[in-house]
Amino acid sequence: MRLRAIRIRGWRNLETVTFSPGPRVTVFHGDNGQGKTNFLEAAYFLAEFRSWRTKTAPDLVQWGQQAARLDGQVEVGGLDRKVEIEVAGGRKTTRVDGKTARRDATSLRGLAVVLFVPEDLQLPRAAPAARRAFVDRSIFGVDRGYYAEALAYQRVLRSRNAILRQGLADGTLLDTYDDQLARLGARLVVRRRDVVSALRPRVEALFERIHGPLSAEIRYHGHAEVEKAEGESGVESALAEGLRTRRGLDQRRRFTGFGPHTDDLAIRLDGRLAVEHGSQGQLRSLVLAMKLAELAYVHEALGEAPILLLDDVASELDQRRRQQLFETIAGLPGQTFITVTDRTFVPQLPGREDFSVVAGRLAPGGPGAP
Amino acid sequence: MSASGGPIARLIQQLGKLPGIGQKTAARLAFHILRASPEDAVDLACAITELRARIRLCGVCWDFTEDEPCAICRDARRDTALVCVVAQPQDVIAIERTGGYRGRYHVLHGVLSPLDGIGPEDLRIDELIRRCGGNEVKEVIVATNPSVEGETTSVYLSKLLRPLGIKVSRIATGVPMGGELEYADRLTLARAIDGRREI
Numbered sequence: 001m002r003l004r005a006i007r008i009r010g011w012r013n014l015e016t017v018t019f020s021p022g023p024r025v026t027v028f029h030g031d032n033g034q035g036k037t038n039f040l041e042a043a044y045f046l047a048e049f050r051s052w053r054t055k056t057a058p059d060l061v062q063w064g065q066q067a068a069r070l071d072g073q074v075e076v077g078g079l080d081r082k083v084e085i086e087v088a089g090g091r092k093t094t095r096v097d098g099k100t101a102r103r104d105a106t107s108l109r110g111l112a113v114v115l116f117v118p119e120d121l122q123l124p125r126a127a128p129a130a131r132r133a134f135v136d137r138s139i140f141g142v143d144r145g146y147y148a149e150a151l152a153y154q155r156v157l158r159s160r161n162a163i164l165r166q167g168l169a170d171g172t173l174l175d176t177y178d179d180q181l182a183r184l185g186a187r188l189v190v191r192r193r194d195v196v197s198a199l200r201p202r203v204e205a206l207f208e209r210i211h212g213p214l215s216a217e218i219r220y221h222g223h224a225e226v227e228k229a230e231g232e233s234g235v236e237s238a239l240a241e242g243l244r245t246r247r248g249l250d251q252r253r254r255f256t257g258f259g260p261h262t263d264d265l266a267i268r269l270d271g272r273l274a275v276e277h278g279s280q281g282q283l284r285s286l287v288l289a290m291k292l293a294e295l296a297y298v299h300e301a302l303g304e305a306p307i308l309l310l311d312d313v314a315s316e317l318d319q320r321r322r323q324q325l326f327e328t329i330a331g332l333p334g335q336t337f338i339t340v341t342d343r344t345f346v347p348q349l350p351g352r353e354d355f356s357v358v359a360g361r362l363a364p365g366g367p368g369a370p
Numbered sequence: 371m372s373a374s375g376g377p378i379a380r381l382i383q384q385l386g387k388l389p390g391i392g393q394k395t396a397a398r399l400a401f402h403i404l405r406a407s408p409e410d411a412v413d414l415a416c417a418i419t420e421l422r423a424r425i426r427l428c429g430v431c432w433d434f435t436e437d438e439p440c441a442i443c444r445d446a447r448r449d450t451a452l453v454c455v456v457a458q459p460q461d462v463i464a465i466e467r468t469g470g471y472r473g474r475y476h477v478l479h480g481v482l483s484p485l486d487g488i489g490p491e492d493l494r495i496d497e498l499i500r501r502c503g504g505n506e507v508k509e510v511i512v513a514t515n516p517s518v519e520g521e522t523t524s525v526y527l528s529k530l531l532r533p534l535g536i537k538v539s540r541i542a543t544g545v546p547m548g549g550e551l552e553y554a555d556r557l558t559l560a561r562a563i564d565g566r567r568e569i
Contacts, residue, residue: 162484176526
């Protein structure tokens with residue numbers, strides 16, 4: 001995906017602007033609170049139809065404005081497409097080539113971004129949900145239809161939990177939800193296993209390049225009895241069996257404690273759990289390797305580079321890791337958007353273009369342009 | 371003329387309660403009724419009053435009806451061994467429009483949705499089980515929507531009905547007639563392939 005031009009109106013603190021980024025690296029620099037990240041958010045929204053920073057649509061609309069609007073011209077798979085986003089009155093409308101499009105429409109394949117924010121550096125230490133989200137994002141980047149599958153699983157799970165909370169003793173009803181949960185869950189497990197297998201060698205190679213000779217390994221980690229099961233139907237039976245044997249426990253605790261919604265991504269260094277044995281620096285290198293592996297995977301699977309969005313990450317990395325990151329970026333064929341407070345953190349990269357952001361206003365170059 | 375408090379405001383308020391009708395549309399409709407001929411307005415009012423006075427639920431299939439039992443349940447030419455289970459009365463109308471179905475119906479008045487507090491006891495499921503307990507019904511077609519809730523309801527019904535020796539089937543989902551394969555989404559296409567039949 002390449003962003004050719006974007007028109008931004010009423011979006012957070014940004015002044016109305018039409019902006020055409022170059023084909024390679026675009027650096028947004030300026031002090032905190034000036035609106036650098038709002039540009040990244042706008043680019044993210046064009047591909048994702050939502051923000052990573054807020055779930056509440058009105059947050060996006062500038063104070064005193066009726067609506068926030070993005071009109072993007074993007075190139076996907078050699079085709080020019082028009083993406084329009086409108087957020088107004090607490091609702092968002094998303095249109096692609098003039099037609100209303102849903103987030104999970106498979107026809108939007110290729111509309112892809114990879115986001116790297118400072119919170120990602122906490123990934124090894126964060127709750128398992130963050131690592132599952134990392135895995136799910138890699139699947140979604142290649143196959144948007146996955147979103148609908150994950151949502152269906154969540155809905156059945158929440159329904160089953162609602163039944164457990166109400167303490168209904170209808171065994172047939174729980175059987176029904178177990179069946180549905182096992183069927184939808186098996187699909188999730190198989191897809192997550194597949195993507196983690198595809199990411200694993202990339203993480204290993206990237207970590208070695210960034211950090212040195214130490215073996216890094218990621219592995220999808222589920223319940224022991226499900227781990228042994230192979231194939232979608234095998235996993236489905238294992239999940240169904242697990243739900244059945246734990247039903248008494250679930251009924252006492254009034255929630256579903258078994259299934260892919262409790263799975264995790266195990267991250268190891270030299271065979272030992274990274275979160276327990278890794279140093280701060282090693283963990284940061286690991287996250288860097290994982291994010292770059294996600295980028296490489298999505299790129300290869302789609303056959304074209306997604307847009308890489310780096311939000312204030314440079315300042316969180318030490319000199320060496322920063323250099324590794326930027327060397328990789330220098331070799332990327334696609335677009336990269338970077339926000340940074342201090343421009344000197346970003347080295348001279350091929351095709352680099354700088355913009356300063358002051359009080360929501362975008363200006364080329366900026367003070368002290370190299 | 372002020373619209374507050376009087377008959378106009380009352381009508382706008384009542385119309386505004388209808389699904390899909392906002393304040394603006396409600397006002398437009400109210401003023402339209404006011405400007406229309408008095409007969410039209412009275413006809414509309416009578417139609418609404420009559421609807422509530424004369425329509426009730428059929429004691430066999432639980433569809434809305436004027437007579438007890440309803441016309442479909444009384445029709446001796448229709449197959450009593452075959453029952454099509456639908457979520458809403460509108461679905462009966464949709465299936466009747468096809469003209470191809472000659473069995474009977476059973477209206478659940480909803481689908482299982484624990485998140486909205488709707489369990490089996492809120493639907494006409496007990497009535498369905500009782501109806502299938504006799505020797506008359508041999509086969510049940512579950513025609514709920516292919517949504518998470520619709521699917522779950524169909525699985526639940528099959529679990530209850532199969533032990534009674536009833537053949538339970540689910541309506542096929544897949545590629546619509548006149549649709550083109552390349553535009554079908556993956557889930558629809560996968561279902562269509564799963565539900566293939568020999569020709």
